[in-house]
Amino acid sequence: AQSVTQLDSQVPVFEEAPVELRCNYSSSVSVYLFWYVQYPNQGLQLLLKYLSGSTLVESINGFEAEFNKSQTSFHLRKPSVHISDTAEYFCAVSTFSGGYNKLIFGAGTRLAVHP
Amino acid sequence: KAGVTQTPRYLIKTRGQQVTLSCSPISGHRSVSWYQQTPGQGLQFLFEYFSETQRNKGNFPGRFSGRQFSNSRSEMNVSTLELGDSALYLCASSLLGLNTEAFFGQGTRLTVV
Numbered sequence: 001a002q003s004v005t006q007l008d009s010q011v012p013v014f015e016e017a018p019v020e021l022r023c024n025y026s027s028s029v030s031v032y033l034f035w036y037v038q039y040p041n042q043g044l045q046l047l048l049k050y051l052s053g054s055t056l057v058e059s060i061n062g063f064e065a066e067f068n069k070s071q072t073s074f075h076l077r078k079p080s081v082h083i084s085d086t087a088e089y090f091c092a093v094s095t096f097s098g099g100y101n102k103l104i105f106g107a108g109t110r111l112a113v114h115p
Numbered sequence: 116k117a118g119v120t121q122t123p124r125y126l127i128k129t130r131g132q133q134v135t136l137s138c139s140p141i142s143g144h145r146s147v148s149w150y151q152q153t154p155g156q157g158l159q160f161l162f163e164y165f166s167e168t169q170r171n172k173g174n175f176p177g178r179f180s181g182r183q184f185s186n187s188r189s190e191m192n193v194s195t196l197e198l199g200d201s202a203l204y205l206c207a208s209s210l211l212g213l214n215t216e217a218f219f220g221q222g223t224r225l226t227v228v
Contacts, residue, residue, distance in 0.1 A: 041221070042221055043119070044158075044217075046217065102173065107157045
């Protein structure tokens with residue numbers, strides 16, 4: 001069965017430091033990969049996505065993620081974080097299984113940026 | 116353009132009752148998906164509707180059902196509520212489906228007492 005593993009449930013970091021949020025998935029078929037961010041009491045917002053093409057994808061607010069097929073990973077990185085980046089981040093995989101398309105989310109990583 | 120609207124934002128129900136949640140997608144979006152978010156289970160996919168037809172589904176019991184209307188608005192119904200159904204229910208709309216960008220509403224927080 002397909003699954004998504006976010007290796008860290010919480011990541012504390014100081015402002016302006018770099019950060020990496022790790023995501024691994026298991027799937028024997030082609031997948032589409034997403035990172036979503038959820039601020040307190042809000043729904044999810046798409047941060048970036050990999051559908052095909054270049055394995056490095058970037059968002060408008062400085063985050064980037066690299067699709068690594070051999071390691072089945074899609075880690076999220078930012079070279080310098082801000083206080084406003086404090087939120088919960090979800091990695092998600094869209095795949096076709098059992099006759100259905102499914103969107104499977106990881107458990108989430110809570111990023112806490114400290115001054 | 117207006118985002119995804121979910122109503123109501125908060126709901127308290129008693130065990131055994133049923134509940135209906137509503138989701139209005141972004142204008143022009145034909146796909147509506149529903150998710151349950153709980154601290155213990157995280158985000159779990161319930162089902163997806165596209166052009167009034169359930170196109171995809173997750174692994175939830177038959178007490179969870181939904182429908183989509185011709186204007187793409189969707190409703191989710193949960194019958195015979197259990198305490199474990201307490202959760203944040205999120206709706207997402209997209210132009211074409213699960214392989215494209217999904218826009219989420221703020222959710223409906225359901226508490227079952």
